[in-house]
Amino acid sequence: MTNLTIVGAQWGDEGKGKIVDYFSNKFDVVLRFQGGHNAGHTIVINDTKFILSILPSGVIRNKLCIIGSGTVIDPIHLFKEIDYLKRKKIIVSNQNLKIANNAxxxxxxxxxxxxxxxxxxxxxxxxxxxxxxxxxxxxxxxxxxxxxxxxxxxxxxxxxxxxxxxxxxxxxxxxxxxxxxxxxxxxxxxxxxxxxxSYSIDLSDFVNSNQFLNKKLLFEGAQGLMLDVDYGTFPYVTSNNTLPATASSSIGLNPKRLGNILGVVKAYTTRVGEGPFPTEIKSNLGLNLAKNGNEFGTVTGRQRRCGWFDSVQCKKAVNIAGIESLVLTKIDVLDSFKKINICYQYKLKNKLFNSMPNSISILNKIKPQYLSIKGWQCKTSGITNIKKLPKQAKKFIKIIEKLVGVPIILVSNGPDRKNIIKLKRF
Missing domain, CATH: 1.10.300.10 (Adenylosuccinate Synthetase, subunit A, domain 2)
Incomplete structure (x- = not known):
């Protein structure tokens, strides 16, 4: 397998931590390249929950983990997180954690x-x-x-x-x-x-050394592409670039070594905090979605705003990040819905939008245009084979693939590490 860069393709909270954990066993090094302890990555293994904010998710599998110069490091939180993992029998030392000394x-x-x-x-x-x-x-x-x-x-x-x-x-x-x-x-x-x-190193010197030439690298993004300071819903964004390209400058490595770009999206959309959200559901249906999906911030505990899947937004994420394939998470949260909407276009008065505008004044006024399908209304959690997925769930996946223009290779149907359905070879 070539190197891999994993990013969230919505407003964060897509389930990146679980997907990084899933893939990290196939790689030698996991590299976190931006953000700070405002990120929240949750990994569940046999009912044991691990919540990480600054440490790369690969630490759970005892991979060599690297934190790049594009991050911001709070020493107090860093050491608390290391102690937290120690209590869970995960040892972090300067042998398996390296931090860029120019962070x-x-x-x-x-x-x-x-x-x-x-x-x-x-x-x-x-x-x-x-x-x-x-x-x-x-x-x-x-x-x-x-x-x-x-x-x-x-x-x-x-x-x-x-x-x-x-x-x-x-x-x-x-x-x-x-x-x-x-x-x-x-x-x-x-x-x-x-x-x-004791953890710090000259990172660019380290990753460009001969010992690193044949290492398989997994780059881990934080937050989501729609929170990028340049391409997100500015000013309601994070304070740094969340694009995969950021990994190269943060780690000090040739961009050619970033490998395949994999985006992670939920089967619906959420965001925390303020800012435009075209497909937000402001009725009790949105509250039910939040409850079913346990949509509360890992870091802040704030309830997330919930809405339908937005293919217009997702297409923008695919374009700006060079995403080649997607992972669709939390499909099981939609199991009980009689009708499921997918946004395929925006409308403002008589004007139609097939791409997501940068202007938040426009985004605050546009009306999402929905394609509605009948829900599958049966349990998908526990399914491990694509053939056993309900027909309507398969239809839902195919519609999203067609609208965003890239294949979905995995579906996550539960919080645990093992709740994964392989759809395509990767």
């Missing part, structure tokens, strides 16, 4: 700034996880942030940290009674320095 550090005051900004925006808020991801990326882009390798030189770190804190305290003096303490933050960084540096 940016998310510091305690970043989450404070995130919360204050969301509160100021009030009804106009973005709907962030309030974990400081955006402010940390902002510091990176403004060239004032702290990177892991900065911990190696205390005097250099002091200077960088002072400039960073002085900058943020100018903003905070109007909104917080307590300014950011340089001494407290500096002591915090000194306390995590040794442990954090």
């Amino acid at each position: 940016s550090l998310l510091l305690p005051f970043h989450s404070l700034i995130d919360k204050i900004r969301e509160n100021i925006l009030s009804k106009e808020k973005i709907g962030t996880t309030r974990r400081g991801i955006g402010p940390c990326y902002e510091d990176k882009i403004a060239r004032r942030g702290i990177k892991i390798c900065d911990l190696e030189n205390i005097n250099f770190l002091k200077k960088r940290l002072k400039n960073l804190i002085d900058f943020h305290n100018i903003f905070l003096k109007n909104f917080s009674k307590t300014p950011i303490s340089f001494n407290e933050t500096f002591q915090f960084l000194k306390s995590v320095k040794k442990k954090l540096l």
Whole structure:
């Protein structure tokens, strides 16, 4: 099998963690290339649930796991997650986890700034996880942030940290009674320095070494393509690029080594937080869908907004990411529905849209045009062979394939690792 890059092709929460876990046994290395601990990947193995936010999902199978420079690292959360896995008998050490030493550090005051900004925006808020991801990326882009390798030189770190804190305290003096303490933050960084540096490496040098030439690589994305800062529903997006192309720059590797691009989508659509959502179901039907699918955020616990499958949105994801095939998850959630809708087109007044516009002012006004099919109304969970899937479920899959233009190779019909139906050879 060639290298593989897995990304979510909706607004996140598509079930990427399970799919990465499913494929990771066939690869030598699993590489997380963007995002922070605002991501939430859930893996269920024989009723034991593993919830990951920053660590690559391949850690569950004891694969060599790498976190790239395109991520933001909160040392507190990183170490908590490592300890959490240790309690579940999964050992993480510097032998099976490597972190790019040029990854940016998310510091305690970043989450404070995130919360204050969301509160100021009030009804106009973005709907962030309030974990400081955006402010940390902002510091990176403004060239004032702290990177892991900065911990190696205390005097250099002091200077960088002072400039960073002085900058943020100018903003905070109007909104917080307590300014950011340089001494407290500096002591915090000194306390995590040794442990954090034990995981850090020059990643581009490591992955381009001779020992890596014949390794099979699985690249793991976080969030979803519709949350990409350039191609998503801006400004209601995450703070970084979620496209597969990001993996190359984050890991420091030739783009040719990204391999096949696999997109993960739910059999319906969800999103957390604010922003346009053309196929959102605002009736009790949407609430039932959320309940059946246990649609509550892994990271925040917030109830997700639910809607029908949107092939217009999915086609955009396929195009911008170069997706060659799809995995369809949570088909079992639709088992009880008498009628199932699939959006195939948008309409605004007399204008029809076959592609998803970038303008949120248009997206907020468009009306989804639906193709309706009869539901299968029988249990699909537990089925492992495509031949045993209900006829209407097969029809549903074929319609989606035709509308988005790429094959569906796997269907997930339950939360457990083994709840997978193979449709096509990959």
